[in-house]
Amino acid sequence: xxxxxxxxxxxxxxxxxxxxxxxxxxxxxxxxxxxxxxxxxxxxxxxxxxxxxxxxxxxxxxxxxxxxxxxxxxxxxxxxxxxxxxxxxxxxxxxxxxxxxxxxxxxxxxxxxxxxxxxxxxxxxxxxxxxxxxxxxxxxxxxxxxxxxxxxxxxxxxxxxxxxxxxxxxxxx
Numbered sequence: 001x002x003x004x005x006x007x008x009x010x011x012x013x014x015x016x017x018x019x020x021x022x023x024x025x026x027x028x029x030x031x032x033x034x035x036x037x038x039x040x041x042x043x044x045x046x047x048x049x050x051x052x053x054x055x056x057x058x059x060x061x062x063x064x065x066x067x068x069x070x071x072x073x074x075x076x077x078x079x080x081x082x083x084x085x086x087x088x089x090x091x092x093x094x095x096x097x098x099x100x101x102x103x104x105x106x107x108x109x110x111x112x113x114x115x116x117x118x119x120x121x122x123x124x125x126x127x128x129x130x131x132x133x134x135x136x137x138x139x140x141x142x143x144x145x146x147x148x149x150x151x152x153x154x155x156x157x158x159x160x161x162x163x164x165x166x167x168x169x170x171x172x173x
Contacts, residue, residue, distance in 0.1 A: 132140065
């Protein structure tokens with residue numbers, strides 16, 4: 001009889017085990033169904049997004065081609081602007097040289113008076129014991145050429161030209 005009771009208990013335990021396994025397998029099957037549904041939704045979303053991405057890439061390619069075409073059309077204009085800049089630079093350099101030559105011309109009458117006064121000053125500072133060095137001769141020559149007379153105020157007409165030019169630029173803006 002003990003064997004029969006043991007077999008009966010084993011059968012009941014096996015039945016309980018099968019019931020719990022069935023419940024667990026049903027829960028797993030429900031989870032797998034949900035995962036399958038989620039994967040199908042993700043696949044639909046990916047398909048829709050891939051279509052949109054392809055459209056966006058095509059549109060970007062069209063825009064790039066259009067911009068490239070327009071840049072090729074603007075390139076000659078930019079080359080002309082570059083050439084214009086070089087010409088203006090050369091004109092400015094020529095104007096600067098002409099202005100410098102004009103200033104030299106206007107300063108010549110003043111420099112003759114300067115040379116005599118500077119020569120007298122330079123002669124007073126040099127002692128008869130030694131001759132002038134190369135540096136002293138250079139400084140003396142520079143002073144004789146570029147210093148303003150002591151008695152006259154400097155005529156700074158070039159600064160007036162600069163002021164007039166800046167005013168003209170401000171008016172144009």
